[in-house]
Amino acid sequence: MAEKGTLTVKRGLAQMLKGGVIMDVVTPEQAVVAQEAGAVAVMALERIPSDIRAMGGVARMSSLELVQGIMDAVTIPVMAKCRIGHFAEAQALQELGVDFIDESEVLTPADDKYHCEKAPFTTPFVCGSRDLGEALRRIAEGAAMIRSKGEAGSGNIVEAVRHIRAITDAIRELTLVPKEQLVARARDLGAPLELVQEVAATGKLPVVLFCAGGVSTPADAALMMQLGAEGIFVGSGIFKSKDAKAFAKAIVDATTHYADPKTIVAASKSLGLNEAMPGIDLRKLADSEMLSSRGV
């Protein structure tokens, strides 16, 4: 008997994406550009994060017609976003047959208290996290992959660095804590004890950890991989740059050979004088404009 939707196959797809770049796309044409550049998957959405930020209003799940068009245009996996807690959007995306659902703070949350119960879904979920407690809560709900939240659409890598460091530092620290203190740690993290014990024993999350939110250059990607991310999501960084094709390929190359500065130089030079997307100083944003504080 074939068993579908198991933890192994849901987490497994995320494992297959490691070392790769997942790109936000808003049209089938952009999806083809992403695939040609070497993306391992695309994230279908209606507007890229920097436009959501600029336009304001309520950001929802994409038109399913658009998502279908993107699924038909490429052979790589297609992800799509639902609002935090909007399990009916998630059910629709599963029915449509997307390969991964991103329950994302980039869209306007539908529930300010609860995330989706993800475990019963056949389709795997990825969720954003700012620290280990958030990551383990999402995994407890059934997330098969974790990404940093970063600050989407900002062109500023500082939040992603903060989140990846917070997660990896907390994991490292847990491995050093005496066993009898883990209950108190679980309380402080706001996470289930079994997951805290597992992380303390293995020294890693039980699911794949990617970086998202603010990657705009090849060097940004290399930085995040060296800090412990297992792959990269790029949103506005590609299609808000001056040359999407060149940026897409350069970020893929830098992610592949992240520890080799020669590759980073070649990838950066391949961009010529084309500029990366404009960035925002996050200290000048009001709290209400920060996406990463949604859904903790």
Add this chain to the structure above:
Amino acid sequence: MGVTVGVLGLQGDVVEHLAALRAAGADAVEVKTRADLARVDGLVIPGGESTTVMKLLARFEMAQPIVERVRAGMPLWGTCMGMIVAAKDVAGLDQPTLGLIDITVRRNAFGRQNDSAEVPLAIPALGSTPFPAVFIRAPWIERTGPRVELLAERDGHGVMVREGNVLGTSFHPELTGDHRVHGYFLEMVREATKVGKASPAA
């Protein structure tokens, strides 16, 4: 004498293969460059995205050196994406491959992610206990050349094949605790090393 098996480390589930190979008794190293490739006695191409990895193999000039080593006798094992990369043809798609095993594969043949599944699989070459096969957006083998040995089928579709020094599986033994396929491949590497054909240039 121990053998060193490389895992192509451009993209995919590399560390899972490294851990499984070590558990099966090999020295295992990541292969990211031509220099890395020169040091190994056998190569695994892991699971991942085949379009991505074919582009990276071309961009970083790794395709030709791999083809040359395998044609000279070095054992190669491709899992899922790796089998697609090693295949002669991809059904219905104009996708470049390394053409190292005479099969035609169909990508995502068992379906998209919602159809990914765990299946107990009969593999007579590994004994009578079924293998816990993990299929993820998996391909199947649609055509096998005259020299290709079909080692396992799922619902009438080929999912494990061998032609001489090249092994292919549609599924992911590296995601399970069962290391019998890794052990099988390790035997192929030991055999080839004994014959001497696969030894890296001194």
